[in-house]
Amino acid sequence: METVGGFAVHEILLRLSSKDAASLACVNSKFRIWASDETLWSNFCADELDLTSPVDPFGNPTSTFKEAYKRWKESFSMYPWPLVGRSKRCWDRIKSWFLANFPEAFATLRAGASEDELTNLENQLNVKLPLPTRILYRFCDGQEFNEDDEGNTLDNWMGLIGGYIFYHQVVNVFLFPVRHVIAGTKNMLRQLDFPNRSKYIIVAASLTDCGKFFFLNCDNGQLFVGTENLTGSCKMMPCVPKSLISSMHDCDAMLLWLEEHSRRLHNGTIRVCKEGEVKYLNLFHEEPPLCTTAVTNGVKVRASAILVPELSNLLREPANYMFAYSIRISLLPEGCIINGMHFDSCQLLSRHWTIIADDVVVSNVNGEAVIGKYPLLFPGEREFVYESCSPLSSTSGSIEGSFTFVPGSLVNPKGSPFKVKVAQFPLKLPDYIF
Known part of the structure; x- marks a missing residue:
């Protein structure tokens, strides 16, 4: 009878949210044991974070799935929990594709930025990052750039976003790490006359001389790309349908943009190609x-x-x-x-x-x-x-x-x-x- 009762409770627990399961553990010692079952917490970790093994946000193994879940919750306690899981899944899919199809570019991806680094970015640039963008940077701090002694960028073909070549136009877009967001934004704001200088930060660009730059508007969460008229008139084009941003709660263009990029990678819409001895992600x-x-x-x-x-x-x-x-x-x-x-x-x-x-x-x-x-x-x-x-x-x-x-x-x-x-x-x- 005890076994049957325990089985029934376990089946009920599996249908509860992690928050409700944790609350139920406070009822008595028996419920605490049932609510600590590894199968239960492995399901929560898989469903909410796509975790297949008990690890903390830094990839370090933990003793149990329950402990792993606790550490994830503590590390991202300041953010909406569903948005954390969605952002993690987005990066997991991008990373898995690059690891399998373009390991050279995968090797440029940086570990996540810290809260202190993101707060420093906000203070340096006088902006407030949209929550989805902030979470995305917690999981991956853009790409590492290899530079020579003069500061010239090497390996211009490893851009996460990819590019194209025609005539003399060579484009390959990298996702900027926090330190380059700060430096790049300060440099661009000195050159450009944005209507509201405090809104925009540069989050991605081609490291070639083509002049392709992506700006995030931190006030409304939209992502923009510069046109031929960027320097003289700050003319830009939105990169994500405005209707999607306004209709989705707690979502910004950076997350939607990277999710769409991930879909195109996984369904074969865009692929890695080779130009001579150089590999790059081709956007055609x-x-x-x-x-x-x-x-x-x-x-x-x-x-x-x-x-x-x-x-x-x-x-x-x-x-x-x-x-x-x-x-x-x-x-x-x-x-x-x-x-x-x-x-x-x-x-x-x-x-x-x-x-x-x-x-x-x-x-x-x-x-x-x-x-x-x-x-x-x-x-x-x-x-x-x-x-x-x-x-x-x-x-x-x-x-x-x-x-x-x-x-x-x-x-x-x-x-x-x-x-x-x-x-x-x-x-x-x-x-x-x-």
Whole structure:
């Protein structure tokens, strides 16, 4: 009977919150024993903190799950508890992805900042950090920068947020640690004339010379990215839909931004790529609907575009939005097939683009080669990838077109030229800007 009764109480306890279970332990010694069961507290740790082993917030093992839970509660007692669990899960997912897919960048992530360091940031910059951002920094203090003796940053490709390359524009965005938030914000405020200088802190930027900066507005919790007009007119664009911030209790743009980044990492929307000997997180989408695919006569073309806020001019009338696009071309393993004939190679000769804004054709582009190159394709080889850009006087548009290929090669053609379709891909102001 005692066992049956104890089992029933245990089942009831499993349905209670951790707070209620702790209160029940005060009833008497028997309830205290039942409420100290390791299975019970391991469930609380798993459900609320995603802990699979009893460790404290610094990763040190504890004797029991109950002790681990207690230390987590004490360490984050000043914050809303659900927000602590949500922030931890966000960082856990980001860290697990980088550890598995980009360990070099994972190695740059710093341990969490202390309460004293965050309070010092607030005092130095005369701001009050939104609670979600403060908690996020408690779990991870941004990224470590390697610098030479002159203070120049090394390893510019390890940015947690990632980037893109086209022409001479090289972008790779790092998440700033607290000390760089302080130094970077003070430096930027000396250069920029923000309407309210005390609102903004710089939380992320590309360490290349491209001039891409992300600012958190500490008053309303929104995250902004600078445009081409940042220096002269402080023009910025919001990085997270305003409706999400206003509709979600105790949430700010930093948390929403990093959660969306985590989703894109885990669902394969963005991936690590290699440029020569350099690896980096590429922000060009790899999956539909923002990445389109077409196959013509064995030639496969994938295409996607991304907004380039730092080269977008919002002062023009109408505004000028810059989009970069990535084209990936490959020949399927079966080779080039035209009218039942098989060819073991084909070579690009020319291109044709139709650029559309608000459902109206604004430009038709014809020309030889792509960025001055005539890629020669062979079956099953890696994609030939090139990036270019196009301005658009609208927040919504698209590009579609075709390539002209020659079977065989340009110096030794095996047949007549043929068209290869490039499926329409969108140029659209995104909900989230990275």
